[in-house]
Amino acid sequence: MPKILIVGAGYAGFYTAWKLEKILRKSEAEVTIVDPLPYMTYQPFLPEIAAGSIEARHAVVGHRSHLKRTRIISGKVVGIDHKKKTATIVPNAGKEFAEKYDQVIFTAGAVSRTFPIPGIADNAIGLKTIEEAVAIRDRILSNFDKAAQLPAGPERDRLLTVTVVGGGFAGIEVFAELRSLASDLIKDYPELTFEDTHFHLIEAMGRIMPEVSLETSKWVLNNLAERGAQVHLDTQLQSAENGLIQLSTGEKFESDLIIWTAGVMANPMLRATDFPLDERGRLRVRADLRVEGDKGVIEGAWGAGDATACPDLSGGGVGGYCVPNAQHAVRQGKLMARNVAAVIRGEGPTDYFHKNLGAVAGLGLNIGVFQSGKLALKGYIAWLAHRGYHGLAMPSFERKFRVVGGWWNNFWLGRDIVSLEARETPRAAFEEFASRPAPAAAKVAAKPAAKKAPAKKPAAKK
Known part of the structure; x- marks a missing residue:
């Protein structure tokens, strides 16, 4: 079977694997996904998690809970040699090893971009x-x-x-x-x-x-x-x-x-590959998500999500490229699965096209904004639109139920305002009162001195 390797299990990577499981027959390909974390994070919910409106575990999607036919490796890809079709992987436990593939999909996303500002x-x-x-x-x-x-x-x-x-x-x-x-x-x-x-x-x-x-x-x-x-x-x-x-x-x-x-920037891990990158360090891909070099398409290499410079055929992207957001990553992941499956079956891939229908943001309880073209909603109605959109966009019915259930509980009970900052030092209380063996020096000092044997009297002379 052809081997498909997915590098990164965020939005684009998770949706690619999830969709491939539905498209591919069991004997059609072997899919492997590599990520150091055991879950995908639904990032639009991070502000509400920070504000205590959503339970943190409800905003993540466990890989093993939803990817039943995908081989999951917990670790990092630290290098890709596409000429040899080999990826170097450092697992979270165990020794570094090389992984062979036929098709590689780079979806490792982006990281925070900072500047050298003191402090x-x-x-x-x-x-x-x-x-x-x-x-x-x-x-x-x-x-x-x-x-x-x-x-x-x-x-x-x-x-x-x-x-x-x-x-x-x-x-x-x-x-x-x-x-x-x-x-x-x-x-x-x-x-x-x-x-x-x-x-x-x-x-x-x-x-x-x-x-x-x-x-x-x-x-x-x-x-x-x-x-x-x-x-x-x-x-x-x-x-x-x-x-x-x-x-x-x-x-x-x-x-x-x-x-x-x-701001964000493409995952720096791309520098450890032989893929073509643009001036901002993003993976160069065509509209059909295949990696494109100076001489055309690089067979067997794909990319999607925040780490790529994907052309925005709708004309709405900054500089002609899709902006790094969840809307594009999710849709590109779904198309990626269809395109990879099509190539394996000897068919042609389809170009990615998505016209942004608007933007919605939550600004705290009961306040939000929604913008679609010239239509703008503000306040409570926009806040409902924000929660409705993201509630539906959360992957899997199980996760949707947990998130919406949490909102319902908070409506009646209010936010939970207990800090668990002490979780960063979970052994502190145990260590404070734990009994420890006495130090070796103390044992020596506590040991009673050995009694000296009485001196023998010299034998009397005859």
């Missing part, structure tokens, strides 16, 4: 993984607990100051969701007031959310201002050393929680 690497956190969203949630809840024990002053202000860098969809959504969470928390902390909380978003451009109209983005700015959140436009972050935020405008303030959402 960012040491103090900031991204919003690309479920672990980051949970850490953000626990940090803001723990900070409220700490601040409630402190008098008014710089230390308390630092704990209750949240800074988000980047005014795209991800940045605005997490910024607004956390503002909504903080506003709700005040009622449970009588020691604190609304004025004690401080929210800052830093955007280098002159506007936010370029995916929506200028009028809609201005409405979002006004809404955030009314809720006590400050957006710094045409402003650059110059330093975040030791949590001290220094802006290009000269403004300074301290912040204990700094969230970086200012």
Whole structure:
């Protein structure tokens, strides 16, 4: 059987494997997928996870729960030699090995793109993984607990100051969701007031959310201002050393929680392959998702998702290419499965075409925006549209049921505001009271000295 190797099990990779299981006959091909994580993360839900509106486990899709006919390798692909059709894999446990393939599909996605700003690497956190969203949630809840024990002053202000860098969809959504969470928390902390909380978003451009109209983005700015959140436009972050935020405008303030959402870049692992890359380090692919070199199509090599420079035939993409978002990754993954199956069967692949129908964003409980062409919805109706769209887009009925069930519970019971930050040191309580063997030196000191034998009397002389 031909061997299909899928590198990366995020949106595009998971949907490719999931769809191949439905398309291919059991004896038609052997599919292997490689990823260091055992699940796919539904990233549009990360802001709501950070705000405690969705349980973290409900926003991930377990590979082994849904990929029944796919060979799953937990590990990383650290190199690809397509001339030899071999991938080098480092598993999460065990030794490095080489994996042969006939068709390789690169869907390893993107990672956070940062700049060499002092303090960012040491103090900031991204919003690309479920672990980051949970850490953000626990940090803001723990900070409220700490601040409630402190008098008014710089230390308390630092704990209750949240800074988000980047005014795209991800940045605005997490910024607004956390503002909504903080506003709700005040009622449970009588020691604190609304004025004690401080929210800052830093955007280098002159506007936010370029995916929506200028009028809609201005409405979002006004809404955030009314809720006590400050957006710094045409402003650059110059330093975040030791949590001290220094802006290009000269403004300074301290912040204990700094969230970086200012862009992504293709997975750097692509540099360890012999695939053709563009000037931004993305995999060059044709509209049918086959990898394209200087001399044409490279047979047996495919790519989809955020790590690729895929032509946007609808004409709506930035620079002529599909933007890195979930809408494209999911649809490309489904088409990828059909195209790979077609090639195996001796048929031709189909070009990817998707016209963006609009954008929808949640801005905290009961607030959202929706933009489709000139049609713009704002407020509660847009928030319902946001939840409806993403509730339906969540893969598998089981996951949909868990997410919607969580929303229903929160409607009646409110958010769960317990921080589990102590999970980062789960053995601390056990270690504190655990009995340990006495040190070797102490054993020697505690051992009683051996009694000396009485000296023998000299024999009497005759």
